[in-house]
Amino acid sequence: RRCQRRTRLPRQGGRQRSVSARRGMATRLARLVLACCWLLLADANIYRYTRQPLEPDVIQYRRVGMYAPEDSPSSGPPGNGDSLVKVDVTFSRLSARSSGLIQVLIFHSENMDLVGYQEPGTIQKTYCCTNSLRTQNVPGCAEVGHLIVSPSGSAAAGGLLWQRDLTFGVNQSTSQLQADFEVEKSGVYYLLFSSCDLSTGVVFLNGATSWVNPYGYLPGELFHFLPFYGAMSLVYLSLGVLWFILCVRYLQQVLRVQTCISGVIALGMVETTTWYLDYVNFNSSGLRGLWPVVIGVLASTVKKTVSRLLVLVVSLGYGVVRPTLGAVTNRVMLLGLLYLLFSMILDTVSNLSPITEVSVPLRLLFILPVALLDAVFYWWIFSGLSRTLSQLASRKQTAKLDLYRRFSRVLIASIVLSAAWVSWQMVVIISDSLDDRWDSLWVFDAFWHLLYAVILMAICFLWSPSKNNLQYAYSQELRQEDEGEEGEGEEAAAKDPLPDAFAIEEDVHDVDVGTGKRH
Numbered sequence: 001r002r003c004q005r006r007t008r009l010p011r012q013g014g015r016q017r018s019v020s021a022r023r024g025m026a027t028r029l030a031r032l033v034l035a036c037c038w039l040l041l042a043d044a045n046i047y048r049y050t051r052q053p054l055e056p057d058v059i060q061y062r063r064v065g066m067y068a069p070e071d072s073p074s075s076g077p078p079g080n081g082d083s084l085v086k087v088d089v090t091f092s093r094l095s096a097r098s099s100g101l102i103q104v105l106i107f108h109s110e111n112m113d114l115v116g117y118q119e120p121g122t123i124q125k126t127y128c129c130t131n132s133l134r135t136q137n138v139p140g141c142a143e144v145g146h147l148i149v150s151p152s153g154s155a156a157a158g159g160l161l162w163q164r165d166l167t168f169g170v171n172q173s174t175s176q177l178q179a180d181f182e183v184e185k186s187g188v189y190y191l192l193f194s195s196c197d198l199s200t201g202v203v204f205l206n207g208a209t210s211w212v213n214p215y216g217y218l219p220g221e222l223f224h225f226l227p228f229y230g231a232m233s234l235v236y237l238s239l240g241v242l243w244f245i246l247c248v249r250y251l252q253q254v255l256r257v258q259t260c261i262s263g264v265i266a267l268g269m270v271e272t273t274t275w276y277l278d279y280v281n282f283n284s285s286g287l288r289g290l291w292p293v294v295i296g297v298l299a300s301t302v303k304k305t306v307s308r309l310l311v312l313v314v315s316l317g318y319g320v321v322r323p324t325l326g327a328v329t330n331r332v333m334l335l336g337l338l339y340l341l342f343s344m345i346l347d348t349v350s351n352l353s354p355i356t357e358v359s360v361p362l363r364l365l366f367i368l369p370v371a372l373l374d375a376v377f378y379w380w381i382f383s384g385l386s387r388t389l390s391q392l393a394s395r396k397q398t399a400k401l402d403l404y405r406r407f408s409r410v411l412i413a414s415i416v417l418s419a420a421w422v423s424w425q426m427v428v429i430i431s432d433s434l435d436d437r438w439d440s441l442w443v444f445d446a447f448w449h450l451l452y453a454v455i456l457m458a459i460c461f462l463w464s465p466s467k468n469n470l471q472y473a474y475s476q477e478l479r480q481e482d483e484g485e486e487g488e489g490e491e492a493a494a495k496d497p498l499p500d501a502f503a504i505e506e507d508v509h510d511v512d513v514g515t516g517k518r519h
Contacts, residue, residue, distance in 0.1 A: 065220030089207035100168035100200030128196035145197035217286035
C-alpha cells in the first residue's frame with residue numbers, strides 16, 4: 001500500500017511504501033461512511049511485536065490520541081498522571097553482510113509537514129531520500145536511504161521531532177531501542193518505524209510499544225466513551241425498571257408490541273453495559289478482550305434489527321388496524337434476516353479488523369448492502385405509516401389516530417436530526433480536519449446511540465402499559481376498507497382467533513376496556 005498525503009495515514013496503524021499514490025474519490029467515500037466506526041478499531045494500546053517483518057523501503061506506524069497531563073480529563077492508575085510513549089523493541093535481521101539503518105520517529109500530527117517531501121503541484125509525497133531527490137536539493141534529504149526530515153524538525157537541532165537512528169554494522173544482526181517519550185502537548189501522535197536503507201534487508205521486530213495517558217491505557221479518542229457508555233447503561237437500566245413495573249402492574253392488558261419493546265430495552269442494557277466493561281478493562285490493562293467485543297457487536301446488531309422490525313410492524317398497523325401481518329409476515333422476516341446478516345458482517349469487520357487492512361472495494365461491499373436495506377426499511381415504514389393513518393382517519397378511530405400521529409412526528413423528527421448530523425459529519429470529514437478534532441470525534445458514534453435511546457423512550461411513552469391498553473388493540477370494522485395485503489391479514493385473523501389482547505369487537509369504534517364505554 002502507498003502513503004497518502006499528510007493526515008491520510010491510517011487511523012490505528014499499518015505499513016506503507018515510501019512513495020505515495022493519488023487519493024481517489026472511492027477512498028474519500030469510504031472514509032466518509034466509515035468515519036463514525038473507526039474509533040472502535042483500537043485492539044490494544046500496548047502493541048506487541050512478535051517477529052513482525054519490516055521490509056526495505058517500508059514505513060510501519062501507529063497513530064494514537066494522547067493527552068498532556070495538564071489537559072487530561074481524568075487522572076489515576078495505571079497512568080498516574082503521566083503521559084508517555086514507551087518503546088522497547090528489538091530489531092533483528094537474517095542477513096548481516098552489509099551495514100543497515102532503522103529510524104524511529106515520534107511526532108505530533110501538526111508536524112506532519114516536517115516529514116517527507118511533496119512534489120509541487122501534486123498530492124504525492126515521498127518519505128525516503130533517493131538519489132534523484134538529493135540531486136534536486138530537497139530540504140531534509142541529506143543522505144540517501146534516510147527519512148526525509150525537515151531541518152527545522154530534526155531532533156539533532158533540538159527540533160519538533162523525536163528521532164532515534166539504530167545502525168547495524170557489518171555482521172551485526174540485532175539492535176535494541178529502549179526509550180520513553182513524554183507527551184507535552186495534547187493531540188494525535190504518530191510513531192514511525194522506517195527502513196529506507198535498502199541494504200538493511202528484511203528486519204524483524206520483537207517487543208512492545210505502550211501508549212499511556214494520565215488516566216490509563218485508553219486512547220484519547222476513546223476516553224469519553226467510558227463515561228458515556230456508563231451513563232447510557234444507567235439510562236437503559238432505569239428505563240427497564242420503570243417499564244417492568246408498568247408491565248407487571250397491567251399484566252393482563254399487555255400487548256404483544258409492548259413485549260417486543262421489553263426485548264429491545266433488554267438488548268440496549270446488554271449492549272451498553274458490555275461496551276462499558278470492555279472500555280474499563282481496556283483502560284486498566286491496555287488490551288481488548290475478544291469476547292466483550294463479540295458480545296457487544298452481537299447485542300448491537302440484534303438490537304438494531306429487532307428495533308427496525310418493531311417500528312416497521314407498528315407502522316404497518318399490526319395489532320391496531322390488522323390482527324396479523326398475513327402474507328406480509330414472510331417478507332418482513334426475510335428483510336430482518338438479511339439486515340441481521342449483513343449488519344453483523346459489517347459490525348464485525350469494523351470492530352475486529354483495522355480499516356486499513358481492508359481494500360476500498362471490499363469496504364464498500366460490506367457497507368452498500370446495509371445502506372440499501374436501511375433504505376428499504378425507511379421506505380416501507382413511511383409508506384405503511386401513511387396507509388395506517390389514512391385507514392384510521394377514514395374509520396374515525398380518534399384514539400388510535402392520535403397515537404399514530406404522535407408516533408409519526410417522532411419518526412419525522414428523528415429523520416431530520418439524522419440528516420442534519422450526517423451533513424455535519426460530511427463537512428468535518430471533507431474539510432480534512434479529523435486530526436484537529438481527534439478528541440471530539442467520539443460524538444459521531446455517540447450521537448446515534450443517544451438518538452436511538454431518545455426514540456425508544458418516546459415509543460415507550462406512547463405505548464406505555466396502562467389500564468386502557470386494549471383501546472389500541474385491533475377491532476373489526478363493519479365496513480372493511482383494507483385492500484391488498486391488509487385484506488389478507490384480516491382474512492387470516494378470522495380463521496385464527498387471537499388472544500384477548502387482540503380480541504375482535506363488533507363495532508366501528510374503539511372500546512375502552514377500562515370503562516366499557518364506546519368511543
